[in-house]
């Protein structure tokens with residue numbers, strides 16, 4: 001299911017996955033109030049996926065989620081995560097395929113995301129057609145206060 005409309009059950013599922021998926025040392029996870037506030041906005045969309053890569057009828061069965069922000073002609077993946085126990089089984093890839101398809105349906109020509117430069121998720125993005133297009137110096141503040149660059153990736157949605 002899409003979590004747009006944002007039921008409490010969908011936010012519960014997002015927070016369950018968020019808390020399990022993000023290592024606190026990177027300071028990337030959002031709290032419940034940040035998620036709920038973001039999803040009130042009409043141009044911000046959440047998606048949940050189950051282990052079989054399809055939309056679960058019950059949000060409690062979701063193992064992955066993503067939140068995107070839409071702007072005219074382009075969309076940005078704000079967060080994407082899969083529970084540790086469900087990784088390397090194609091859920092992340094399925095989420096990206098779904099986000100790209102939904103962005104195309106909304107008329108977007110580009111899909112962006114920002115990633116801390118040492119995130120192994122880079123291979124997921126590059127194997128799905130994203131290319132690095134920029135670097136933001138010291139963009140992330142890590143849990144210990146240190147800084148790390150962000151790499152901006154872009155996917156051309158008009159290419160296929």
Ligand SMILES: CC(C)(COP(=O)(O)OP(=O)(O)OC[C@H]1O[C@@H](n2cnc3c(N)ncnc32)[C@H](O)[C@@H]1OP(=O)(O)O)[C@@H](O)C(=O)NCCC(=O)NCCS
Pocket residue numbers: 021022078079080081082083086087088089090091092093094115119120121123124125127
């Ligand atoms: C990034 C993340 C969403 C990937 O989810 P996933 O369901 O494991 O991804 P998939 O199984 O679809 O991976 C598809 C391919 O991407 C690559 N890949 C995915 N995770 C990888 C990793 N940690 N290291 C190296 N390659 C990786 C591989 O090529 C993989 O194919 P393979 O398993 O056949 O080798 C997940 O690791 C995660 O939640 N990480 C923590 C949160 C995070 O950092 N999110 C991104 C920044 S917001």
